Amino acid sequence: MVQSPLNRIVHRTVLDNGLVILFVENPAADIIACRMFIRAGTLKEPPGFSGLAHLLAAVITKGTDTLTSLEIAEKVESVGASLGADTAADYFLFSLKTVSADFPDLLDLAGQLLRNPSFPEAEVELERRLTLRSIRSQQEQPFAIAFDRLRQAMYLNHPYSFSSLGTEETVSQLTAEDLHNYHQTYFRPDNMVISLAGRLSPEEAVRLVEKSFGDWQNPPVLLPDLSLPFLTPQPQQILIEQETQQSIVILGYLAPSVRRGEAMNANPSDYAALKLLNTYLGNGLSSRLFVELREKRGLAYEVSALFPTRLEASQFAVYMGTAPENTTVAVNGLRAEVDRLCHTKLSDEELRRSKNKLLGQYALGKQTNAQLAQIFGWYEILGLGIEFDTVFIEEISAITPTLAIDAACRYLSEPYISIVGPASALSPLSLALCP
Known part of the structure; x- marks a missing residue:
C-alpha cells in the first residue's frame, strides 16, 4: 500500500500467477475505470513486423471462441460502458469504464477477450485495409512526413523508428497467425498489470480480478529476451x-x-x-x-x-x-x-x-x-x-x-x-x- 502526493491510497496485490493488481478507492462517483497493461507494444515487435501490435489492438475486441464481434459490441453498448484496446511504444493497453453494478460482467468479458481472442480472418482483413488507408493518409500530412523521417534517422533499425501503424510493406504482410503468435508470446499474467479506480473496496477489487484472471496459467517458456541496437547520435x-x-x-x-x-x-x-x-x-x-x-x-x-x-x-x-x-x-x-x-x-x-x-x-x-x-x-x-x-x-x-x-x-x-x-x-x- 502506497500513499500518493494527493493522499490517494494505492493498494498493490500480486496474484499467484504473477499478475499485479493496483487499486485506488474513490467513492465520489459510481464509475469504475480499469486499465489493463501488457508489457508489449511496438517495442516488442519482431523486425519486419512493424504495425503488428496496432493491428492486434484493432481486432482483439472483434471475437472470441464463443462470442462474435456483434455480440461483444451489444454486451458493452447495452449498459453504456466503454471498452477498447490501444498500443503504445512500450506497452499494450486494454481500457474499460462502466458503472459499478455492471463492472463484474464487463471485467469478465475483458478477461475473455484478453485471454482467448479468435482474430477472425474477415476482421483482420478489414482492419488491415483501414490501417493501410491511415498510413497512406499520413503520407499526405507534412508534419507526419517530417516526424516519420526524423524518427527513422534517429532510431535506424530500433523498433522506435516506426510509427505504431507500421508501414505499407509490413502491414500488407501481417496475418492472423502473426497476431496469434504475438499474443501467445506476450499476453500472459506474469507480464500484465491491472489498475483500477472507483467505488469498490480493495478486497472486492482483488476478488473480482482473481475471479476473471486468477486461473490463467503462464506458459512454460520464459519471455523472450529483447535485443536492441545501441543508439548513438548521428545528426543529419x-x-x-x-x-x-x-x-x-x-x-x-x-x-x-x-x-x-x-x-x-x-x-x-x-x-x-x-x-x-x-x-x-x-x-x-x-x-x-x-x-x-x-x-x-x-x-x-x-x-x-x-x-x-x-x-x-x-x-x-x-x-x-x-x-x-x-x-x-x-x-x-x-x-x-x-x-x-x-x-x-x-x-x-x-x-x-x-x-x-x-x-x-x-x-x-x-x-x-x-x-x-x-x-x-x-x-x-x-x-x-x-x-x-x-x-x-x-x-x-x-x-x-x-x-x-x-x-x-x-x-x-x-x-x-x-x-x-x-x-x-x-x-x-x-x-x-x-x-
Whole structure:
C-alpha cells in the first residue's frame, strides 16, 4: 500500500500467477475505470513486423471462441460502458469504464477477450485495409512526413523508428497467425498489470480480478529476451520537397529514457531536467518558443516541443509550422532557442514558473478514475513502481539552474533536422543552416 502526493491510497496485490493488481478507492462517483497493461507494444515487435501490435489492438475486441464481434459490441453498448484496446511504444493497453453494478460482467468479458481472442480472418482483413488507408493518409500530412523521417534517422533499425501503424510493406504482410503468435508470446499474467479506480473496496477489487484472471496459467517458456541496437547520435539534415502552404521544421535530439541513468550514460536528474526544459520551451501560450518565435517575431503558425516518456532512449524535439519564405529563419530561430539552454541559465523566476506549470498540470492529470488507473498502471508496467508518483514530483522540485543547463549541454547540442516544404524553401537550406 502506497500513499500518493494527493493522499490517494494505492493498494498493490500480486496474484499467484504473477499478475499485479493496483487499486485506488474513490467513492465520489459510481464509475469504475480499469486499465489493463501488457508489457508489449511496438517495442516488442519482431523486425519486419512493424504495425503488428496496432493491428492486434484493432481486432482483439472483434471475437472470441464463443462470442462474435456483434455480440461483444451489444454486451458493452447495452449498459453504456466503454471498452477498447490501444498500443503504445512500450506497452499494450486494454481500457474499460462502466458503472459499478455492471463492472463484474464487463471485467469478465475483458478477461475473455484478453485471454482467448479468435482474430477472425474477415476482421483482420478489414482492419488491415483501414490501417493501410491511415498510413497512406499520413503520407499526405507534412508534419507526419517530417516526424516519420526524423524518427527513422534517429532510431535506424530500433523498433522506435516506426510509427505504431507500421508501414505499407509490413502491414500488407501481417496475418492472423502473426497476431496469434504475438499474443501467445506476450499476453500472459506474469507480464500484465491491472489498475483500477472507483467505488469498490480493495478486497472486492482483488476478488473480482482473481475471479476473471486468477486461473490463467503462464506458459512454460520464459519471455523472450529483447535485443536492441545501441543508439548513438548521428545528426543529419533531412529535406523533403512537397508543395505545401507552410513548411514544417523539426529539430530532434536523442534523449534519456525514464529509467534515469540506465541508458545513454545519463545522470539520474537528466530525465526530470529535460521534462522541465520541455515545459519551459514549448508548453502552452506562455512558453519560450511561443512568445519569442510566434508572438514577437511572427514566424510560426504553430510551435511547440515534445519529450515523450520512453523505456528506451527517447527524443527531445522542437517543431514549427511557418511560411515557406521564412523556412531558413525559422530553422535558425529554433536552433538559437535550444542552443540558448546550454549557454544561458534559466533565471530563478523562469525555473519557478516552469515547475509550477509542470507540476500543476501533473496534478490535474490525476483527478478522474480513468486518469488514476492510467498513471499508476503506467508507472508499474514501466518498472518504475507506483512510488514514482512521489519520486517524479521530488525530482522536478529539486532541479536547479545548474542541473538544467548541464542536461541541455549533454543532450541538446547538435540536432537532427527534418524539413518538409516547397522546393523554393528548401533549395537554400544546405548553405544557410547554422553550423
